[in-house]
Amino acid sequence: MTNPNAHAVERALAYARSEEGRFLEELFAFLRIPSISALPAHREDVRRAGEFLAEHLKALGFPTVRVYETEGHPIVYAEYLVDPSLPTVLFYGHYDVQPVDPEAEWTTPPFEPEIRDGAVYARGASDDKGQVWLFLKAVESFLRGAGGLPVNLKVLLEGEEEIGSPNLVRALSREREAWRADVVLVADTGMPEPGRPAITVGLRGICGLEIRVRGARTDLHSGEFGGIVRNPIQALVELLARFHDAEGRVAVPGFYDEVRPLSREEREAIRALARDEHELARTLGVPELYGEAGYSYLERNWARPTLEFNGIGGGFQGEGTKTVIPREAFAKITCRLVPDQDPERIRERILAFVEEHAPRGVVTTVTAFDSGPPYVVNPDRPAIAAAARALEATFGTPPVYVRMGGSIPIAAPLAQNLNAPVVFLGFGLPDDRIHAPDEHFRLEQFTKGLEAMVRTLAELGKSPAS
Amino acid sequence: MTNPNAHAVERALAYARSEEGRFLEELFAFLRIPSISALPAHREDVRRAGEFLAEHLKALGFPTVRVYETEGHPIVYAEYLVDPSLPTVLFYGHYDVQPVDPEAEWTTPPFEPEIRDGAVYARGASDDKGQVWLFLKAVESFLRGAGGLPVNLKVLLEGEEEIGSPNLVRALSREREAWRADVVLVADTGMPEPGRPAITVGLRGICGLEIRVRGARTDLHSGEFGGIVRNPIQALVELLARFHDAEGRVAVPGFYDEVRPLSREEREAIRALARDEHELARTLGVPELYGEAGYSYLERNWARPTLEFNGIGGGFQGEGTKTVIPREAFAKITCRLVPDQDPERIRERILAFVEEHAPRGVVTTVTAFDSGPPYVVNPDRPAIAAAARALEATFGTPPVYVRMGGSIPIAAPLAQNLNAPVVFLGFGLPDDRIHAPDEHFRLEQFTKGLEAMVRTLAELGKSPAS
Incomplete structure (x- = not known):
């Protein structure tokens, strides 16, 4: 003792x-x-x-x-x-x-x-x-x-x-x-x-949510009803595709407002620790690395926020084909946040974004998960x-x-x-x-x-x- | 006898x-x-x-x-x-x-x-x-x-x-x-x-296919790798969102080229058989009917082609949240075709469309299913x-x-x-x-x-x- x-x-x-x-x-x-x-x-x-x-x-x-x-x-x-x-x-x-x-x-x-x-x-x-x-x-x-x-x-x-x-x-x-x-x-x-x-x-901090798009009361035959109702998968993918711009930036208004910019010294320090990008891509098995334009892969991962789709589902997922218009589709999202982003404010901006772009002909709901700064x-x-x-x-x-x-x-x-x-x-x-x-x-x-x-x-x- | x-x-x-x-x-x-x-x-x-x-x-x-x-x-x-x-x-x-x-x-x-x-x-x-x-x-x-x-x-x-x-x-x-x-x-x-x-x-005729987007060799932690690789779900939804324009038309070039226009008589005959749209929406449980602009719901269903997403999947689909970047995501698609569309030609045009818009940083493959005119x-x-x-x-x-x-x-x-x-x-x-x-x-x-x-x-x- x-x-x-x-x-x-x-x-x-x-x-x-x-x-x-x-x-x-x-x-x-x-x-x-x-x-x-x-x-x-x-x-x-x-x-x-x-x-x-x-x-x-x-x-x-x-x-x-x-x-x-x-x-x-x-x-x-x-x-x-x-x-x-x-x-x-x-x-x-x-x-x-x-x-x-x-x-x-x-x-x-x-x-x-x-x-x-x-x-x-x-x-x-x-x-x-x-x-x-x-x-x-x-x-x-x-x-x-x-x-x-x-x-x-x-x-x-x-x-x-x-x-x-x-x-x-x-x-x-x-x-x-x-x-x-x-x-x-x-x-x-x-x-x-x-x-x-x-x-x-x-x-990085985190905030998560789930988006659910509901269409008809039941699954519908895509021949009998194709062209009549909005397909929840179509509505969902069109909504999700709005979340990033062509440069890989998150397109939710205000998403980057509180992000603390990297100093030149921080960027230097990060660069010194970075691996070769081609080798990293090979290790991961991807054709190339990808992310927000204007930042190195390690800057994007350590010091830039991201919005990731962690899961998506709806309709027929088995082998082959099933001609169905599913009654609903969903996606799970988490954001990684950096100083000085606040998870609650980010979530509110995402909710406003979903509301603004909520597709017609279906019902869109959002469930929030727990978060951390x-x-x-x-x-x-x-x-x-x-x-x-x-x-x-x-x-x-x-x-x-x-x-x-x-x-x-x-x-x-x-x-x-x-x-x-x-x-x-x-x-x-x-x-x-x-x-x-x-x-x-x-x-x-x-x-x-x-x-x-x-x-x-x-x-x-x-x-x-x- | x-x-x-x-x-x-x-x-x-x-x-x-x-x-x-x-x-x-x-x-x-x-x-x-x-x-x-x-x-x-x-x-x-x-x-x-x-x-x-x-x-x-x-x-x-x-x-x-x-x-x-x-x-x-x-x-x-x-x-x-x-x-x-x-x-x-x-x-x-x-x-x-x-x-x-x-x-x-x-x-x-x-x-x-x-x-x-x-x-x-x-x-x-x-x-x-x-x-x-x-x-x-x-x-x-x-x-x-x-x-x-x-x-x-x-x-x-x-x-x-x-x-x-x-x-x-x-x-x-x-x-x-x-x-x-x-x-x-x-x-x-x-x-x-x-x-x-x-x-x-x-x-209507039919042709079907499956699009699969592959990213890294394995599922990745969305904190460890978020911002480094392209998320296959993100790549997929951005690709799928291109398939329809804001008016509900299929945006694949040439998709409508061989569609036989409806005569005035045919439109009249169809109109006589149509149900009340509000009542139909209520029966199906959707806020409103939806489809290609410029056509009634029954015209869209009987005499206009459609491209429907029958299923989508990727990543975590359970309850709650899982912070993963999935290794792949997929969607199942079928088109309903009308005279004089040819399923094979339509499929070729979709393949060309997918190839043209294939997202960077991931590998996109298409599998064709059987079709009928x-x-x-x-x-x-x-x-x-x-x-x-x-x-x-x-x-x-x-x-x-x-x-x-x-x-x-x-x-x-x-x-x-x-x-x-x-x-x-x-x-x-x-x-x-x-x-x-x-x-x-x-x-x-x-x-x-x-x-x-x-x-x-x-x-x-x-x-x-x-």
């Missing part, structure tokens, strides 16, 4: 190395729980994953472990306070995962983890169960291998990250005093390539420097400071409510296929990530608070 | 009336066979439906019954020739049915026929098993109730109508001598409303007059001569190969929900249709050949 010295770190690292096989076995048990937060049918599985973590925290010796009930999935919270003179670190991670469809495209079933080609394959292996596990095992390595923690710990694990963290945002404002910390540590990000550690200093952190904060030292000691090279095209909707509320800097320390790789079939997490990233996590906790213990 | 006199018709009608309950029971057995020609999983069911008919024809006493094997589903052919001095009628119908999705929207399962509210509910009840059954039972009524047939009969039943009759077209040109007839009788059409018999004198018949032919007399005797009012928005792809090849007029005599009603959930056939239509079929066979026996 004392601030560990350099020997303590070495002992924790030695413990981690010797126990890594067991750590992976335990992770497999966690990965086997199909905790898909978006699907009501998996409600109990999500709860089970939360309870699995709560039990594990108790087993590790956390004096306080709570499972908060919410209107949605539970929040798991734990505390292990060792010394008021040490900094307090709040760790955040999530135990829910994305849906698995198209399930037929998985080489092995998504909830039957398997090691092959040097990686763990399973839904959640990289996003985010594998990374949560790194943290818990770093904690265990200090407790069992070094005799105590180097910092006071608060652990916040939620089951709704993949659906926009609706209940954690509410809990955060209620529990802001209880959860107060000097630093927030989040392990849900990645590195640009193996051997190149990174600290994420910018994340964009987030950027100043890389000069001492907590970031502490994590940077840990990464350099582990990988032999200093980290790069990157932004991320993705979103962690809870990032900005965490920083605001707890009034602490957020350190995004992550070990995913770009080809981990998160949210897609064959998601995986490389074993080498697990080993290095565990080591870096041990060192980061030690460095944060030595660092001035935030 | 003699030309029946008026007494024979009355005896056949009396037999039909007394046996109608059993006729329906037998039809139920036919409807229970899920003979969906578009789905490979139902291949054996389609064969079973064909064999069911072949057995039934044998049991009725047809001296010749053949099951032709094809590359697809079998063709059932039967002959009952009674007297070379009598006209020969070739009856055409189909025993395959449309797919049943969305299956959840059926009140009772599609292949468990049920009578409720005065109608038989089942896939195929109206299109076309119920109508094939009317014909077979009219034949039985003559054979068992009146002692013989009033005409020579050839019966041609196929299992590929719903997928464009690819193999029947080939068989027709091979068997044109064997199948020669004076009149072709087709029962696969309908009446505009109960009590108003109709003879269809025009059908449009067909019109001169209502002054003696065979049409014979059918008209039968309908007037049955319904107490002369038939209207209608066109149909739908297609029977085999109509034009039948007429051309057999060099005989086609009489479209059908008893479906506009709200039968063919090709949709809860397809049904009204019992009253079965009763009247059976009576009309008996009378039509008798009238064709008295009429000069074609």
Whole structure:
């Protein structure tokens, strides 16, 4: 129960190395729980994953472990306070995962983890169960291998990250005093390539919605009724085609109004990190990269907002042909937002746009999903420097400071409510296929990530608070 | 085996009336066979439906019954020739049915026929098993109730109508001598409303295709890759939105080039048959009717070509949200064609249009489905007059001569190969929900249709050949 010295770190690292096989076995048990937060049918599985973590925290010796009930999935919270003179670190991670469809495209079933080609394959292996596990095992390595923690710990694990963290945002404002910390540590990000550690200093925000176009009461025969009613698919595609202009820009009025322009220095820094575009296109299997005119691919992904169609459906989807005019068609949309766009204002502008262009002869409705604001952190904060030292000691090279095209909707509320800097320390790789079939997490990233996590906790213990 | 006199018709009608309950029971057995020609999983069911008919024809006493094997589903052919001095009628119908999705929207399962509210509910009840059954039972009524047939009969039943009759077209040109007839009788059409018999004198043709847009090798996370690659859904909707102009016209160059303009007389005749547009919109459940500018709804449906999107799909279709850029998206399209459009030329123009507008950053492919030309018949032919007399005797009012928005792809090849007029005599009603959930056939239509079929066979026996 004392601030560990350099020997303590070495002992924790030695413990981690010797126990890594067991750590992976335990992770497999966690990965086997199909905790898909978006699907009501998996409600109990999500709860089970939360309870699995709560039990594990108790087993590790956390004096306080709570499972908060919410209107949605539970929040798991734990505390292990060792010394008021040490900094307090709040760790955040999530135990829910994305849906698995198209399930037929998985080489092995998504909830039957398997090691092959040097990686763990399973839904959640990289996003985010594998990374949560790194943290818990770093904690265990200090407790069992070094005799105590180097910092006071608060652990916040939620089951709704993949659906926009609706209940954690509410809990955060209620529990802001209880959860107060000097630093927030989040392990849900990645590195640009193996051997190149990174600290994420910018994340895009998100807002999502679904557009549904309804025509006749039932599906109609396209011969009997073709030419008589408006086809909902036709109405939908004509509406959706208005969302982007010919240059790939989002055509919703006001969409870019609050976008913070990139400085010349930021553009230089991004350029230095960019990969060869042709090679990237080849890796992805596309004829060429594509996006908003006037920006490089990495600028578009890190610092420009996007509006993506995530799904579309309507009518006959089987083999061959069916001569039907479907009764409805729908599309799912998410926007990625950058500073200083506000998700609510963006959503309002999209709603106004849909209303303005709502097609005749059909009924168009819009459902809003949960949202999260964009987030950027100043890389000069001492907590970031502490994590940077840990990464350099582990990988032999200093980290790069990157932004991320993705979103962690809870990032900005965490920083605001707890009034602490957020350190995004992550070990995913770009080809981990998160949210897609064959998601995986490389074993080498697990080993290095565990080591870096041990060192980061030690460095944060030595660092001035935030 | 003699030309029946008026007494024979009355005896056949009396037999039909007394046996109608059993006729329906037998039809139920036919409807229970899920003979969906578009789905490979139902291949054996389609064969079973064909064999069911072949057995039934044998049991009725047809001296010749053949099951032709094809590359697809079998063709059932039967002959009952009674007297070379009598006209020969070739009856055409189909025993395959449309797919049943969305299956959840059926009140009772599609292949468990049920009578409720005065109608038989089942896939195929109206299109076309119920109508094939009317014909077979009219034949039985003559054979068992009146002692013989009033005409020579050839019966041609196929299992590929719903997928464009690819193999029947080939068989027709091979068997044109064997199948020669004076009149072709087709029962696969309908009446505009109960009590108003109709003879269809025009059908639209059809050509179908599928467009598939492929992006990256796998689904991608829309945060990690949003702004980097072209979204296949976005590329697809932008392409599809080009197919129609703001006035509802098809924008494919040359699409209307061969469309025969409507004469003032034809427009007058169509106007006389039109329903109130507001009432029709209310019945269908749409805010208003919609289609190509400058034409009434019935002109658009009967005499103008259309291009309809029958299905669209790509990405996440479940509940809620999934932040994915899908690897591909697709749309299914069918065009309804009118004289003198040629399906092959129309398809070539669509292919050229897709090629011209193929979106960058993705790969677009087109698959063609089978097609059929449009067909019109001169209502002054003696065979049409014979059918008209039968309908007037049955319904107490002369038939209207209608066109149909739908297609029977085999109509034009039948007429051309057999060099005989086609009489479209059908008893479906506009709200039968063919090709949709809860397809049904009204019992009253079965009763009247059976009576009309008996009378039509008798009238064709008295009429000069074609």
